[in-house]
Amino acid sequence: MVMPSAIGNGPYFIVSEAISSVASVWKKGKAYFLTGTVCFGIVKAIFYYKKQCQRNKWRSVGKDVVVLHLFPRGRYCPNVSPFVVKLETYLRMAGISYELDFEEPLGPKGKCPWITWNGKDLADSQIIIETLGKYYGKNFSSHLKAEDKALGVSLRLMVEEHFFWCNVMWRWIFDQSFVVSSLTDWGTWLPFHWFYRPVIGQLLYLEAYMQGIGRHTESEVLAMGHQDLQALSIFLGDHPFILGDKPTEVDCSIFGMLAQICWNSAGSPFLKLIETDYKNLIDYCHRMKEEFWPDWEYCLQPLEKQRLPKTSFRPPYCKTYEAIVLHE
Amino acid sequence: MTEEVNSSEEMKEIDVTPSPGSILTVMISILVTTFLVYIYRRIIVRQIRRSVWKSAGDDVVLVHCPTPGYLTPNISPFVMKLLTYLRLAQIPYKLEHDEPMGAKGKTPWITLNGEELHDSQLIIEALSKKFDKDFNSGLSEEEKAIARGFAMMIEEHIAWGLRVWRFIVDDGRTLLEGMKQPFFVSLIKPIFVRSQKAALWYQGLGRHSPSEVENMITADLRALSKYLGRKPYLMGDNLTEVDCTMFAFMANILYNYNRSPYYDIIKGEFTNLYDYVLRVKGRLWPDWNQCLEKTKLK
Numbered sequence: 001m002v003m004p005s006a007i008g009n010g011p012y013f014i015v016s017e018a019i020s021s022v023a024s025v026w027k028k029g030k031a032y033f034l035t036g037t038v039c040f041g042i043v044k045a046i047f048y049y050k051k052q053c054q055r056n057k058w059r060s061v062g063k064d065v066v067v068l069h070l071f072p073r074g075r076y077c078p079n080v081s082p083f084v085v086k087l088e089t090y091l092r093m094a095g096i097s098y099e100l101d102f103e104e105p106l107g108p109k110g111k112c113p114w115i116t117w118n119g120k121d122l123a124d125s126q127i128i129i130e131t132l133g134k135y136y137g138k139n140f141s142s143h144l145k146a147e148d149k150a151l152g153v154s155l156r157l158m159v160e161e162h163f164f165w166c167n168v169m170w171r172w173i174f175d176q177s178f179v180v181s182s183l184t185d186w187g188t189w190l191p192f193h194w195f196y197r198p199v200i201g202q203l204l205y206l207e208a209y210m211q212g213i214g215r216h217t218e219s220e221v222l223a224m225g226h227q228d229l230q231a232l233s234i235f236l237g238d239h240p241f242i243l244g245d246k247p248t249e250v251d252c253s254i255f256g257m258l259a260q261i262c263w264n265s266a267g268s269p270f271l272k273l274i275e276t277d278y279k280n281l282i283d284y285c286h287r288m289k290e291e292f293w294p295d296w297e298y299c300l301q302p303l304e305k306q307r308l309p310k311t312s313f314r315p316p317y318c319k320t321y322e323a324i325v326l327h328e
Numbered sequence: 329m330t331e332e333v334n335s336s337e338e339m340k341e342i343d344v345t346p347s348p349g350s351i352l353t354v355m356i357s358i359l360v361t362t363f364l365v366y367i368y369r370r371i372i373v374r375q376i377r378r379s380v381w382k383s384a385g386d387d388v389v390l391v392h393c394p395t396p397g398y399l400t401p402n403i404s405p406f407v408m409k410l411l412t413y414l415r416l417a418q419i420p421y422k423l424e425h426d427e428p429m430g431a432k433g434k435t436p437w438i439t440l441n442g443e444e445l446h447d448s449q450l451i452i453e454a455l456s457k458k459f460d461k462d463f464n465s466g467l468s469e470e471e472k473a474i475a476r477g478f479a480m481m482i483e484e485h486i487a488w489g490l491r492v493w494r495f496i497v498d499d500g501r502t503l504l505e506g507m508k509q510p511f512f513v514s515l516i517k518p519i520f521v522r523s524q525k526a527a528l529w530y531q532g533l534g535r536h537s538p539s540e541v542e543n544m545i546t547a548d549l550r551a552l553s554k555y556l557g558r559k560p561y562l563m564g565d566n567l568t569e570v571d572c573t574m575f576a577f578m579a580n581i582l583y584n585y586n587r588s589p590y591y592d593i594i595k596g597e598f599t600n601l602y603d604y605v606l607r608v609k610g611r612l613w614p615d616w617n618q619c620l621e622k623t624k625l626k
Contacts, residue, residue: 109535127540150551151474157548158480161488210530215432220450228480231473 054103058116066091066098066132067116071105074184077263078299082164083125084113086256090129090249092292094138102187126160129249140248152243152250155235158228159257165213166225167260170268172201173208174218179266185301222269229270232258233278240287247291255288377426381439389414389421389455390439394428395508399583401619403507405487406448407436408576413452415612416567417461449483452569463568475563475570478555481548482573488533489545490581493588495524497538506584508621542589549590553598560607567611575608 026033058067068091070084079085091098098115107114107123114123122128133139141149171180181193188196208214213221232242232254241247242254261270262285274281289296384390391410397403401411414421430437430446437446440458445451456462464472494502500521504514528534533541552574556562561571578601581590594601609616 111532111535124536124540126544127536146554147557150555151477153548153551154474154477154481154555157485158477161484162480207530210527211532212434215434216447216450220447227476231476234469234473235477237470 058101059119061099063118064096065117066096067101068098068113069101069104069107069115070113072102072184072187073299073301074264075301076183077259078293078296080180080183080260080264081112082167082253082256082260083111083160084256085259086252087113087115087125087128089252089255089288089292090125090132093140093247093249093252094132094136096132096136129252133249140246141243141250143246144243144248148243151235152248155232155242156250156253158231159254162213163225163228163257165208165211166221166228167257167265167270168204169208169214169218169221170225170270171265172197172204173214174221175268177267179264179268183264225270226273229261229273229278229281233274233281236280236284238280241284247288251288255285258285259289374427378439381424382442384422384439386441387420388440389419390424391421391436392424392427392430392438393436395425396423396619396621397507397584398621399506400579401613401616403503403584404435405576405580406434406483408579409572410436410438410448410451412572412575412608412612413455413569416463416572417455417459419455419459419461452572456569463566466566467563467568471563475568478552478562479570479573481551482577485533486545486548486577488528488531489541489548490577490585490588490590491524492528492533492536492538492541493585493590495521495528496534498587500524502584508623545590546593549593549598549601553601556600556604558600561604567608571608575605575612578605579609 061067068088070088071079071081074080077085078088088098101116105112108121109123111123113125113128114121115128116122117132122131141152144152178193178197181197186192186196190196205214213224216224236242239245241251243250258274258281261268261274262282265271293299381390391407391414393402393407394404400408402408411421424439428435431444432446434446436448436451437444438451439445440455445454464475467475494500500517503509503517503520525534533544536544552562559565561567562574563570578594581588581594582602582605585591613619
């Protein structure tokens with residue numbers, strides 16, 4: 001019969017040693033531990049206070065005014081993200097007044113854009129558009145037949161869920177001239193190109209890999225993007241807007257995406273395609289820009305270097321630009 | 329008496345804790361064995377398989393996919409899409425289940441004349457070029473663009489929305505109900521479900537609440553139903569490539585998603601989608617019941 005000797009006492013021995021070592025550390029470092037906790041508490045309180053100030057600022061815009069949280073303005077196009085351009089174009093189309101906030105671009109779902117409106121946080125541009133459309137009673141697709149509305153849904157999803165990822169792959173992975181770093185002054189502490197771009201590129205590559213398109217080779221991805229642009233161009237044809245003569249919500253999505261190709265993708269094969277073969281897409285971009293962005297130049301970076309007009313130009317949409325014009 | 333005491337004292341002093349050296353030896357030998365088995369399976373078994381596949385026949389498509397399902401010929405809608413296309417184009421094919429996941433980590437993939445092709449859409453384009461089958465030839469350029477829009481909507485949005493229900497709402501139970509799995513799969517299912525939830529987060533749809541996703545997918549199904557209308561197939565009177573995609577996903581909802589709200593929506597509100605599934609199934613899958621997995625794992 002074997003008596004339990006070292007094995008049986010082993011676990012008990014280890015636990016008691018652990019407890020005594022923690023007790024000795026506590027006795028020696030009580031002061032450090034307490035100081036650490038207090039500092040941590042102070043830092044948390046500062047962050048909480050800052051957050052409350054931010055929330056008060058957002059609440060102070062008033063009822064039914066949208067606070068739009070977005071990435072910094074771009075140098076060639078009002079924003080680097082197609083969904084921000086989509087949402088802002090929709091707010092202008094619907095005549096909803098909005099304020100801009102660049103401090104917290106990532107929202108409750110970790111994405112941009114998002115809005116704070118009447119005390120509520122809303123994320124995802126499509127959900128925002130549908131909620132605001134219902135609240136303000138704006139329906140730009142009411143004149144369409146059910147079939148055309150269905151087509152609009154499918155084209156919007158083709159652009160947002162498929163072509164978006166093809167463009168992400170080009171912009172962050174395949175593009176060796178790294179145009180993305182010069183699209184805007186990202187406002188980061190360290191140089192964006194050397195420190196943030198590789199990290200964000202890898203994160204977006206992981207997202208594209210999980211989505212599926214990141215697993216293909218470069219030529220396959222570019223061929224898929226080519227087919228999407230071809231489908232868009234054929235469907236647009238000679239119409240002024242994608243679903244006929246009047247702009248609809250779907251035009252905001254498609255313009256948001258095509259604006260990235262048109263202005264934010266120097267040297268991209270997609271830009272070469274639409275300049276040579278699918279010119280109606282470029283005309284479409286310029287048409288939407290003239291219709292909804294008459295103050296395009298004032299929405300670009302760097303803001304302080306824009307030549308502001310001598311007369312008091314008040315764009316009807318965006319209150320923040322009133323403030324900039326008045327202070328100059 | 330003294331002998332008994334001595335022997336019991338001796339036994340008390342036997343130290344049975346293994347020495348560090350022997351633990352290390354056992355661990356290293358386990359690692360080395362595992363590594364050698366892995367190398368064998370990865371390299372040698374794969375080579376054996378590929379030489380077997382080469383003998384499948386000229387111009388016979390060898391489709392690598394998971395084993396058949398209980399409710400649909402395959403639990404993956406992309407496999408169904410590819411098989412429906414092969415039946416539509418009347419290209420002879422064989423199924424193979426040893427290596428369902430391809431080089432890109434996706435299923436299905438094919439071996440044709442010794443060459444490997446991945447991604448169902450790229451496969452369909454390559455096969456239509458090789459065998460000279462163009463089902464979109466009767467469509468105008470605008471209709472082809474429309475077909476592409478709907479195919480993208482189904483594959484890139486509805487597919488992910490259905491995955492939200494399958495993994496986030498239903499916790500992956502349909503994987504066990506729909507397909508014959510080895511016994512240990514039910515143990516590792518939580519790990520797989522968690523990895524799919526992470527994929528959904530990265531893709532984007534996993535960040536919304538399930539009710540928001542349900543509204544989005546219902547809107548997509550409404551768009552499909554309204555565009556289909558009273559036509560026999562999506563783009564008119566003839567079957568086209570987008571019908572393979574649409575049939576695969578609608579059949580997936582009808583047979584594999586019995587407990588989901590989308591099943592009720594298709595049966596109740598969008599009945600033309602239900603009739604469409606039965607129509608395409610009768611035309612391209614007359615042997616549906618023979619393609620299902622019969623034996624249930626106890």
